[in-house]
Amino acid sequence: MREIEFNDIVKAVRDIIVHCGTDLPQDTYDALKEAMENEKSPVSKEVIRQILENADIAKDEKRPLCQDTGLAVFFVKVGEDVKVKGGLLKDAINKGTEQGYTDAYLRASTCEPFSRANLKDTVGYNLPAIIHFDIVAGDKIDIEYAAKGGGSENVSRARVFPPAAGKAGIINYVKEVISDAGGNPCPPITVGVGIGGTFEKACISSKHALFRDIGSVNEDEEMAEMEKEILEEINKLGIGAMGMGGTKTALAVHIESNPCHIASLPVSVNVQCHSSRHTHITI
Amino acid sequence: MAQYTLTTPLTSKDTKKLKAGDTVLLNGTLFTARDAAHKRLVALIEKGEELPFDLEGSVIYFVGPTPPKPGDPIGSAGPTTSYRMDSFSPTMLKNGSKGMIGKGKRDQAVKDACVDYDGIYFGATGGAGALLGKQITSAEVIAYPELGPEAVRKITVKDFPVTVINDTYGNDLYQMGRKQYEVKD
Numbered sequence: 001m002r003e004i005e006f007n008d009i010v011k012a013v014r015d016i017i018v019h020c021g022t023d024l025p026q027d028t029y030d031a032l033k034e035a036m037e038n039e040k041s042p043v044s045k046e047v048i049r050q051i052l053e054n055a056d057i058a059k060d061e062k063r064p065l066c067q068d069t070g071l072a073v074f075f076v077k078v079g080e081d082v083k084v085k086g087g088l089l090k091d092a093i094n095k096g097t098e099q100g101y102t103d104a105y106l107r108a109s110t111c112e113p114f115s116r117a118n119l120k121d122t123v124g125y126n127l128p129a130i131i132h133f134d135i136v137a138g139d140k141i142d143i144e145y146a147a148k149g150g151g152s153e154n155v156s157r158a159r160v161f162p163p164a165a166g167k168a169g170i171i172n173y174v175k176e177v178i179s180d181a182g183g184n185p186c187p188p189i190t191v192g193v194g195i196g197g198t199f200e201k202a203c204i205s206s207k208h209a210l211f212r213d214i215g216s217v218n219e220d221e222e223m224a225e226m227e228k229e230i231l232e233e234i235n236k237l238g239i240g241a242m243g244m245g246g247t248k249t250a251l252a253v254h255i256e257s258n259p260c261h262i263a264s265l266p267v268s269v270n271v272q273c274h275s276s277r278h279t280h281i282t283i
Numbered sequence: 284m285a286q287y288t289l290t291t292p293l294t295s296k297d298t299k300k301l302k303a304g305d306t307v308l309l310n311g312t313l314f315t316a317r318d319a320a321h322k323r324l325v326a327l328i329e330k331g332e333e334l335p336f337d338l339e340g341s342v343i344y345f346v347g348p349t350p351p352k353p354g355d356p357i358g359s360a361g362p363t364t365s366y367r368m369d370s371f372s373p374t375m376l377k378n379g380s381k382g383m384i385g386k387g388k389r390d391q392a393v394k395d396a397c398v399d400y401d402g403i404y405f406g407a408t409g410g411a412g413a414l415l416g417k418q419i420t421s422a423e424v425i426a427y428p429e430l431g432p433e434a435v436r437k438i439t440v441k442d443f444p445v446t447v448i449n450d451t452y453g454n455d456l457y458q459m460g461r462k463q464y465e466v467k468d
Contacts, residue, residue: 022413041464043284043304043446047408050444054411063413064349064359067432105358107349107432116319118431151364151387151409183457184364184387186409238465242386242409244446245460275410 002079002139004283006086009141012283013096016145018104020277021069022062024055027213028251028276035188035241035248044246048188051241051274062104066275069106070147072097072129075208079138089141094129101126109150132204144211146278152189155181158203158268167226170195170267175233177269178250183243186273188251190214191234194268197258202266209254210272211280218255227253241274288442292340293381295401301447303454307405308442313344313384315436317363320427321371324435328378335426335435342382342405343375347432348416357422357438359412362386365404369393376402384445388457397449405445406456418443 029052036048058065074093084092101108108120110127119127136142157177161169174193194205218224230253240246251274260266284304289297291311301307314336316324327334345365349358365385372383373396381402386409396402407415419438426435448456 041460043460050408050411050414054408054414057417058359058413061413063352063416065413066410067346067348067359067361067412067416068363069349069359105350105352107347107358109432120431149410154364182388182461183406183409184366186386236466236468238461238463240460240464242406243388243457243460244406245456245462245464247464273410 001081001083003083003085004141006084006092009084009089009092009283010096010099012281013093013143014099014103016143016279016281017072017097017100017106017147020145020147020279021064021104021106022058024058024065024275025278027215028274029055031214031251032188032274035251039241039246039248041240041244041246043244044240044248047241047244048248064104064106065277066149067107068109068149068151069101070149070277071109072101072126073146073148073207074129074131075134075144075211076131077134077136077142079136079140081139082141090131093131094124094127097129098125098127141283143283144278144280146211149273149275152185152271152273155185156206156270158199158266160199161265161267163263163265165265171226171230171233173267174230174253174269175237178234178239178271179237181271182239185271186242186275187239187249188241188274189249190251190272190276191230191253192270192272193230193253193255194270195255195257195266196260197266198261199266201258202268203270205256205258206268206270209256210270210276211278212254214252214276220257223255223257227255291342293342294340298381298401298403299451301403301450302452303447303450303456303459305447307445307447309342309440309445310442311440313342313438313440313443315344315346315438317345317347317433318367319430319433320435321368321375323427325371325374328374336437338375339379341380342384343380344438345383345385349412357416357419360416360419361412362407362409365389372396376400389449394449394453394455397451398453401451403447403451404449406448407445415443
């Protein structure tokens with residue numbers, strides 16, 4: 001059994017949060033650059049130019065990329081042969097989240113659902129983090145992290161279709177969700193699509209799909225084809241950067257597909273804004 | 284599409300020359316407010332009570348900034364999604380406000396209020412919080428400090444870059460732009 005110190009996890013989580021707050025990941029930066037070069041609308045081209053300039057300023061001056069520094073979302077794979085010494089893994093991740101958000105002057109955006117009271121002085125600064133755990137073989141802890149903003153989360157949707165809806169039904173649904181969203185989720189977006197499983201499995205899969213690097217190819221050939229097809233359809237909508245009209249509404253579509261019940265075809269669409277702040281570490 | 288440099292407070296003369304798609308560099312004072320602050324401001328208007336700032340010619344920026352780093356007036360400060368202010372904005376415009384800065388589409392009532400009261404809805408680039416925050420030279424909380432990032436701030440901006448989305452003639456850049464680039468099979 002390998003032992004990992006509680007405080008080492010706190011520090012590792014704190015560090016990735018600080019880094020993601022100000023440094024746009026290379027995959028996102030490159031995808032935006034390519035989008036700017038290929039965008040046909042001069043207005044949208046200028047918007048993407050501002051987005052890239054913003055990323056340069058944020059990195060050079062260590063300023064948050066966006067004022068919406070998100071809720072902290074984690075996918076954590078815990079090796080069966082790991083023991084955390086000195087506390088619970090969940091507490092370490094939350095403590096690291098609080099430290100990272102405080103140290104980097106990021107915004108505390110968690111609140112009570114109805115009173116809307118900010119939780120920074122009660123539960124903790126931008127706490128609780130949203131953590132999805134999985135148990136795997138091995139003696140390591142694998143942490144995927146993303147800062148998830150509210151604007152793009154607000155346009156996300158899920159629906160359980162009858163099986164007969166098939167691929168065509170799913171493609172139409174994704175297109176409808178993105179069309180209705182317009183400029184609200186801060187395009188150029190990344191679209192996460194979760195297919196199959198149960199209702200909640202589809203939702204979690206659509207979220208996890210957003211953690212994949214933009215530009216990476218789906219290992220499942222059929223899904224890779226479907227991603228291409230949906231991306232093409234979305235970019236025909238004409239929404240453009242920040243909804244100003246253009247040819248680059250989405251940078252990528254990522255699909256995660258799961259086996260499902262014989263009676264249902266669940267689908268979830270989770271949208272990520274252009275500031276796709278995500279990273280991955282192994283401890 | 285024209286380019287303008289304007290200083291607040293704005294007048295009807297200023298707003299009537301703007302057309303959807305024009306770009307504007309704003310200078311002067313802006314007031315920040317999101318939904319929680321709007322709810323309180325509109326309640327004051329309805330009760331006929333005094334507001335924490337003069338609405339006449341004012342431009343409201345929909346933003347909840349990050350905390351400032353030591354020595355800075357404000358942190359990152361890009362626009363938030365505007366539809367959450369749709370139910371409040373017509374009252375603000377009716378009572379003298381001339382402009383709003385946010386991101387994302389507005390409902391018909393807001394667009395109509397822009398026509399009726401010479402108001403402009405400006406779009407700023409969402410997610411460009413570091414870039415936009417740098418154009419803010421001073422910031423002061425003037426109301427509702429308990430709302431944290433959602434408090435009302437009086438901010439001074441220099442060449443703050445915005446685009447006209449909804450003008451005083453009923454035009455909508457989101458609809459115009461999308462129509463131009465939509466590909467129909």
